[in-house]
Amino acid sequence: MATGGNAIRGTRVGAGPMGEQDHGHHAERIAVSYWDALGNETVRYFSAVVSPDEIPEVIDSPHSGLPAGRDRENPPAVAKTEPYKTHLAYVKERRTEEEAETLLDDALQQLRERRGL
Structure with missing residues (x-):
């Protein structure tokens, strides 16, 4: 059995020549x-x-x-997040209690008329 050296044994696949110091150009x-x-x-x-x-x-x-x-002494503040609002919460922002009562009465009246009550 010959005791010749195997140049590939013990190296990574894709590695350059043994002892290569330059592994490419590094950008500044x-x-x-x-x-x-x-x-x-x-x-x-x-x-x-x-x-x-x-x-x-x-x-x-x-x-x-x-x-x-980037300013160590004055880091940016956490943006304040608004809590989740339901559709009803947005409606209540747009309507007063009196407007809501009027709309509800109108809707009930129309429903009674359709049903013949």
Whole structure:
């Protein structure tokens, strides 16, 4: 049995020549830090050729889900969410009690007329 070396044994599929130091060109990038209201820092990396106008001022923090901004001392406030309103709640905002009584009386009168009561 020959004891010749096998160049493939012990290497990953797709790996370059053994000892290859350069694994491709790395683009220049900048790190931008964001902070949420709890003080959590999140770092996002952007290409160095990107215009500063294209880098977002606010992101969603992956730690807390809160909005995170670039100013550590003044993180963005949590947007206030309105509670869910039912259809009836919206109707009550548009109508007074007197208008509701009048509409109900009209609807009942029409129903009685159709039924012959």
